[in-house]
Amino acid sequence: MDAPSAFNSPRCPICKKPAAPLDDQAFPFCSQRCRLVDLGRWMDGSYLTSRPLDPTDEDDPDHK
Numbered sequence: 085m086d087a088p089s090a091f092n093s094p095r096c097p098i099c100k101k102p103a104a105p106l107d108d109q110a111f112p113f114c115s116q117r118c119r120l121v122d123l124g125r126w127m128d129g130s131y132l133t134s135r136p137l138d139p140t141d142e143d144d145p146d147h148k
């Protein structure tokens with residue numbers, strides 16, 4: 085039982101530190117800074133370009 089709270093302790097998706105409390109504006113990030121970093125990633129489209137290609141996208145012509 086080294087990490088009993090591992091499952092209910094969300095991590096900041098940016099820096100992997102423990103996220104801010106639920107009642108904090110920065111949640112689910114650890115801070116407003118990381119929140120802005122995430123927003124910036126959306127803005128410059130890096131989320132789209134870094135999205136792993138899903139091979140099933142091309143193997144399903146009926147789904148276009």
Ligand SMILES: [Zn+2]
Pocket residue numbers: 096097098099100101113114115118
């Ligand atoms: Zn963070």
